[in-house]
Amino acid sequence: MSMQEELKGLEQQAFESIKNATELNVLDAIRIEYLGKKGKLTQVLKGMRNLDASQRPIVGSLANDVRDKLTVQLEETKEKLEMKKMKEKITQEKIDITLPGKNIPRGYAHVITQIMEELEDLFIGMGYQVVEGPEVEADSYNFERMNLPKDHPARDMQDTFYITEETLMRTHTSPVQARTMDTHDFSKGPLKMISPGKVYRRDNDDATHSHQFHQIEGLVVDKNISMSDLKGTLEIFAKKMFGEEREIRLRPSYFPFTEPSVEVDVSCFRCGGKGCSVCKQTGWIEILGAGIVHPNVLEMSGIDSTEYSGFAFGMGPDRIAMLKYGIDDIRHFYQNDLRFLEQFKVRR
Ligand code: FA5
Numbered sequence: 001m002s003m004q005e006e007l008k009g010l011e012q013q014a015f016e017s018i019k020n021a022t023e024l025n026v027l028d029a030i031r032i033e034y035l036g037k038k039g040k041l042t043q044v045l046k047g048m049r050n051l052d053a054s055q056r057p058i059v060g061s062l063a064n065d066v067r068d069k070l071t072v073q074l075e076e077t078k079e080k081l082e083m084k085k086m087k088e089k090i091t092q093e094k095i096d097i098t099l100p101g102k103n104i105p106r107g108y109a110h111v112i113t114q115i116m117e118e119l120e121d122l123f124i125g126m127g128y129q130v131v132e133g134p135e136v137e138a139d140s141y142n143f144e145r146m147n148l149p150k151d152h153p154a155r156d157m158q159d160t161f162y163i164t165e166e167t168l169m170r171t172h173t174s175p176v177q178a179r180t181m182d183t184h185d186f187s188k189g190p191l192k193m194i195s196p197g198k199v200y201r202r203d204n205d206d207a208t209h210s211h212q213f214h215q216i217e218g219l220v221v222d223k224n225i226s227m228s229d230l231k232g233t234l235e236i237f238a239k240k241m242f243g244e245e246r247e248i249r250l251r252p253s254y255f256p257f258t259e260p261s262v263e264v265d266v267s268c269f270r271c272g273g274k275g276c277s278v279c280k281q282t283g284w285i286e287i288l289g290a291g292i293v294h295p296n297v298l299e300m301s302g303i304d305s306t307e308y309s310g311f312a313f314g315m316g317p318d319r320i321a322m323l324k325y326g327i328d329d330i331r332h333f334y335q336n337d338l339r340f341l342e343q344f345k346v347r348r
Helices: 001-022 024-035 040-050 056-091 112-124 154-160 175-183 227-241 295-300 317-325 331-332 336-343
Strands: 136-138 167-169 191-200 212-222 248-253 258-267 284-293 309-315
Touching: 001 024, 001 040, 001 056, 001 167, 001 317, 024 040, 024 056, 040 056, 040 167, 056 248, 056 258, 112 227, 112 317, 112 331, 112 336, 175 191, 175 212, 212 284, 212 317, 227 248, 227 258, 227 284, 227 309, 227 317, 248 284, 258 309, 309 317, 317 331
Parallel strands: none
Antiparallel strands: 136 167, 191 212, 212 309, 248 258, 258 284, 284 309
């Protein structure tokens, strides 16, 4: 076979292989097979040494021709295969923007948290500081410092969960009064604080009682604090919380840590005082306990009760939320039923 024929045959073979190549790596292997240093074309060209001098330029130019054609053919096929690969990739990765997105539901605060924050804002606006105290409390702070010595019968009203004989789950937020009075520096001004938090009692759960509930304690100590300061403060609270037309009423009551002590009622926001099912036909709803801080309580914190006086109150935000929203059972707050909780996406 002449070299010309050999070259032609080789060209055809290579063209055939290139035509059939469907992968880029196969194409590259073909390029090496024919045009590489040890490739078939190079092998043929090596045979030129044996040619007649007159034949060499002819065969040489044919060989260059074949090389050029193969190179062009390889390049074009490479581009085609790359394009094909790109198209496949694009189809595979196509995002269907017409699909509806996944809806991430927006969170919101629990209704009790909302009420607590509303109350905090209200008192912060009147210059009160917000103080927190421990839920696992010493008997001394929870009872004794609140003028309830070990044998005091009023302890029975607040039976609780004891950790040890001297440590218990606090039954009210009142111990924070003592903790705050202990450290307050009166040379810097009067003491005005509220203390929100969880409290615990061995109460049987029913529509209005829970063994774990919330309280917000309030305490003001300064010179010349009287019952009228307490009444004025609570009037502002009642109007902001339940509406401008609301009135409050103080009834005599008893707490060992206040003297005198009062229960505070607010005029019914449902019937305006005429009497309805919410206020049990009385026109008034009881919302908190309060009074003038007992001198013993001040003295136990090292405060001179002949010079200073104070008022204190303790309210139950769970009951306030029930009244405000007409909720008939306190247990709804703690059962985490979203059908109930989602009705109170009020704020945030
Ligand atoms: C007290 O706990 C006093 N420490 C309040 C106080 C503070 C009086 C400062 C004077 C001065 P009482 O036991 O009444 O008081 O509870 C206060 C409020 O907590 C009640 O008005 C009620 O709203 C709420 N409460 C009491 N027991 C429960 C309960 N088991 N479940 C839900 N709320 C309750």
